[in-house]
Amino acid sequence: MHSDTGACAVCGKTFPRASMRSVGDLTPSIRAVIVAEGHQLEPDALICRTDAARFRRRHLEELLQSERGALTRLDKVVLDSLQSGLPVAQEVGASEDEPRSFGEKAADALARFGGSWAFIIGFAVVLVGWMALNVTGLMFRAFDPYPFILLNLVLSSLAALQAPIIMMSQRRQEEKDRQRSENDYKVNLKAELEIRHLHDKIDLHLARQWERLATIQRLQVELLEDGRDSRG
Ligand SMILES: [Zn+2]
Known part of the structure; x- marks a missing residue:
């Protein structure tokens, strides 16, 4: 069961486990996008980084589209940079120092x-x-x-x-x-999207933590009750 490699739940290719992400760690909105594309997702399934980035982009694309209709060329550049993980500002900064005739x-x-x-x-x-x-x-x-x-x-x-x-x-x-x-627009949009993503992640982790706390509390109560029963 615990081999060093795992199969991606989406593309089916095998990757080292360390380079993959657990589906349970993805935010609910991204999971919804994967399910909407017709993939079966077990809670402990693994997904490769390429696919995770692709679905994250799809989710952000849909988000932007629902908020302001058609996407502009700049929006697409920002989404590309989010998917590839490359900084968005550098690409423009380079063209600003073009040699002048x-x-x-x-x-x-x-x-x-x-x-x-x-x-x-x-x-x-x-x-x-x-x-x-x-x-x-x-x-x-x-x-x-x-x-x-x-x-x-x-x-x-x-x-x-x-x-x-x-x-x-x-x-x-x-x-x-x-x-x-x-350039400013791209950096701002990227930051906004990244912050939203972070919010989703933090919400997910908080919800998990509460779940875990509730489970621990229930176990403690059960233990206490068992102890009282055996004594009494
Ligand atoms: Zn994959």
Whole structure:
């Protein structure tokens, strides 16, 4: 009876006993899923880890579906990570540090410089200098006399170029924010599901413990009564 290996009650394959889980240790909701799939479960039956993880995923899938309808791509990623036991955050964290192309780097640098005090002050100095030189005609003959039509052209060209550069940089920032919030959502959902599972497990253990206590108490009462009967 007590061999080192046991057969899985679901897939029938043989595994080392230490790597398997007793069906009695599964939470009632997961057991319900296994029974619903048409498997016979003895209380002392064993189930392999792969199957246990699969049924746990099925149970969580049904739980999520019943709560909010169709599952999103993110929900499925979280369920996959719960089934495989791999951390869910790492997968996204890796893609956040993707190498940027030269154009993206340049756009980021320009957008950063365009939004700095150095740019504003430098630009104000150039503007005032341009206007002052052209009004006074001090160093050379005015090349852009009042009302500075050439300056107007330079300014509008600069604005026309700056807008798409800023938008490029913003789009990348938004993409990063989206990934970060997706990551947060996944971690939170996984934590919520894990905590629910822990609650189920603790409830199961508490119920067992009460059962055991009640049995011990009944035995003690029986022993006491037997002792009194034999004495009396
Ligand atoms: Zn199995």
